[in-house]
Amino acid sequence: MRKFASWAGILLVITFLLLPLIVIIPLSLTPTSFLSFPSRALSLRHYVALFTDPKWIGSGVDSIIVATLTAISCTLLSVAMASGLWLMNSRWTPVYVTIALVPIVAPQVVSAMIIYYLEARLGILDSYAGLVVGHCIVALPYAVITMLVAFARLSRSLERASRSLGASTSITLWHILLPNVRSGIFGAAFLSFVISWDEVAVTLFISGLNVMTLPKRIWDGLRFDINPVIASVSVIMIIVTIIALIAYAKRSTER
């Protein structure tokens, strides 16, 4: 009896957690021009509308540009920081880490306000540079955590062995340490890409008409013109996330 009850409870909760995903796919396949659940026929017309609308295409391109640049910058910065801390092995490490993690602790809306203030001062609101900076600040703590975890698994004896064979610090770093944290590097890149790809709160504060990522356009759609194209963009966004997830999983299990 208890076994049955616990299974029923689990299925109920899991259904609740998966419901949005289950619902969004049929919504995007409705043949009607308004948002409804398809009763008989399925139709791809809203995907066709999506891929032939220059506005949505432009937003997709903006999203990919911003997310790619964010992933590259966050990965470089966080790999440098984590490897630097590992090499230094200093008692000041917690100070560096605390500073790096501040944006994760602050409420989203506060981060948005801070980034708005910064970019208004620098005059980079509503530009690619502005969005990349904003998304980097949001994503950096996650990239840093990923890299710190990767380096924490590394044995100190690796460095000692490489040095005893006469390798310099930079050779050791490049040929011994970094190859051993490769899956962490892919993890940091993947996480920052997905965080930027999905970012809404900060984006709403700092973007306007010049650069409009997909979440920003979806947000405007929800406000002014709710239609099934939003459901099909959502499905496409989920698919891109899944592709990134698979690419990451493949790269990190290769070795």
Add this chain to the structure above:
Amino acid sequence: MATRDASWLGFSLALPLPTLLVLAYLLPLAGVLAWSMSTPGGIGFGNYRQIATDPLVVSILLRTLRICVAVTLISVAIAYFLAYHLRFGSPWKKRVVLIGVLIPFWLSSLIRAFAWLMILRANGLANTFLQSTGMIAEPLALARNELGVMIGMTHFLVPYAVLPIFSSLQHIDNRLIQASRSLGAGFWRGFKDILAPLSSSGVLAATIIVFIFSLGFFVTPAVLGGGRVVMVAEYIYLQMFQLSNWGLGAALSGILMVVVVALMLALIKIVGIRRLMDTAS
């Protein structure tokens, strides 16, 4: 001990990221706090006075607090249930729970809020289903009210609460539970005397983390509340971009930041920084 050139290379590699965050985050934070002191009448504490006395602002803060407390308690309760089965369940149960917890993680908050709006609105999935089965005659008000906001927020927060609770359950020695069983303790006795005390730090951590998270929620309440359930984050957004009242928005941000830092310090004190790092990873 690191050699000298390792220290130098390490230092120059480690420095850029924290420097960037000091310049691009902590410094502007100071700027925002300075903003909060500017009022139409000059420099002063006018914005903070307004927050404390203006009935509209006070009612929004109280609503935010009420919703966040309720959502946190519900999320942690659901998360405990899931974490328990993730730790002690059969392999199949573990697999099902893991899928249910991990998949929503990768869906954006905006898409989730949109999907919930489609489910909960007057002619949405839930009402259509209930009406077609004859359980209700008139559509229930599930969205554009506090109920809708709470459903959407709970859905977002449950996965985040599962991880710290699961990690505290994982530290519990299986033999303790076997011992309690062999001494004749039933499920509830074992839960009360063994599981509950040993997982309390994880539950507390989950509660604080989820509560901090919920305070700054912006997208979910805005979409599911439909402008009728304005919480503090959306209010800040409206102050800035519709009323250009940056001072008030900045002051509210400052207060939020202080509350969150205080809660974070409490969390570090309770759980310990090392355990917290482990949980984060």
